[in-house]
Amino acid sequence: MKQLYSATAIALCIGSSAFAEGKLNLYVWSESIAPELIEKFSQENDVEVSVDGYTSNEDLLTKLQAGASGYDIAAPSQHFLRIMIDEGLIQNFGANKLAAYDAIDERWRNQWWDETQEYSIPVAYGTAGFAINTNEYDGPTDSLKYFFEPDSELSGKIAMLSYPDEVVGAAQLYLGVPFCSENPDEMKRVLDLLMAQKEHVAAYSSDNIAGRLSSGEVTAHFWWDGEVVKAKAGGAPVDYAMTKEGIVGWIDSLVIPNGAPNRENAIKFIEFMSTPENATTQMNFYAHSSPVKVIESEMKYTAENAPALFPDVPVEMSRTCSPAAQDLVTRVWTQLLQ
């Protein structure tokens, strides 16, 4: 094994003084992994860990498609994980034989994004829906109706994201249109709904959401559950709407890209992230739910103080759309903002 490592190291990085066995390159969502865990893993295993961040699944996919990214770990969301398996961009590392596999909550095991659970171990899951400023609004929030067809109180005080993905998904949940519909008539209804909503919308922006919502610039904002929880824990007057039509969900999993130079360290890291102790630290940092077992007594966010992380309404995971369906989504979005 040692020889193999040395050979690989020499082959891969002639001129580099460090040996490959002491390295691990992460490419994960920006600021998504608890820094203290990186530090701990680095010390326990004598491994130099480098962390690069991305802010969209498309960025990650593009990089992996370009080949030889040099990364050992990536964390795609479920629909992109499916694409990466289908396109042969990530390794089968026998995830279902690891200890980490047994730690996965039954609900998130062997799902459509990785039926055999050989390619991935989930690390975080959450939802996207409407957040409200509780100082400005105390009306009902239990239906998407109040946000897509707002009355005078919320009119002009709503903000949506600047990208279609989750917004179109929420509109589809409200209308009962299936995700990734290839039916133009159904998608036309989605467009009509969003067009009618537009006159009540102040902004379509994914930046500075916390500032916009907590300052009262807008009263309702499409947002991520964990961000709401973090803002609320920091004292902002915000809350997350549990809409009975459902909320759009996502789950990020740790995977190993093809050609990862430090495969063994990557597997070690995945096992490391899935121990109850570390998973708890991770959840307390990231404020998104953990799909693997955690130590409940040490959880910072619980059903009592952070109900947003424990939805009691249906959670519908975003799907991998065909190009035809994706084109309809893009068409809805461009016509909405034309």
Add this chain to the structure above:
Amino acid sequence: MTDLSADNRTQGPKRKVNLPYLGLLPAWVIMGFALILPIFIIAAVSVSTRGAYGGFDWGVDFAGYRQIIFNEGWSGEMEFTPQYLLIILRTILLAGVTTGICLLLAVPVAYWIASQPGNRKSILVFLVTLPFWMSMILRVYAWMIILGRGGPLPRFLEIFGAQEGLSLMYNDGATLAAMVYTYIPLMVLPVFASIEKLDGTLIEAAHDLYGNRWTTLRRVILPLTAPGIVSGAILVFVPALGAVLEPILMGGGKQMMMGSLIQLQFGGGRNWPFGAAIAMTLLIVVMLVLIVIALRSAQKDREV
């Protein structure tokens, strides 16, 4: 100051005949790889076929360009779709208006700075460039605070009876304010440089020949400072065409600009060839404008 710059002009560069271009080779290589090659790659992507999940496959297919004008309608038939043209026109309009406002504000400012005594002049020029030392995003965020609810400007207006909780954000005016603020130094500096070179005796001569202030401005000052104004206008117009941040953060992103449209196609839209086709269209529009300006100024030179 006038004498000094005239000196520089007459001196000219010393010509060395031996190996005139070889010494520039590193610069050419860097230019070629960093500037020209990427443009060819974008051109190639714009005529490729799209990959199912983003990316592209090499090929020759003009679907990307066709899509700018014709698309499948909701009834499933190909039809004329003005939405992308609208976005392109709106972007050009926004960049044009930004350039116009910058020009109107920059010429008097530059003139005033140029008329100051030497020491103060350098300080003022330094102050104009000062905002460049800060990240552009931060400057836009500063404007969000100024115009946003509870910010200084709405507070000020509330004193004069504006409705409480007023916000001046999320409209075209807010977008323009941030755009003008961001790009105006690029206009002030070249205009200042050309006004500074202006020969004061020519203005005196214009007055001696009974030219009033307006005539002097129109017939003497403006033609002589035209090169500075034109390069300032180009420096503002071109980056303003690609503005993404201001329309989204200040304008609320309710109407798409070309920058966000391209971003959408390369990102969630997963249609790289179309995104590249729009980018190429933008490039061609800019090049046409620049060529027209260059031709016109060349013509003027010949007339003179």
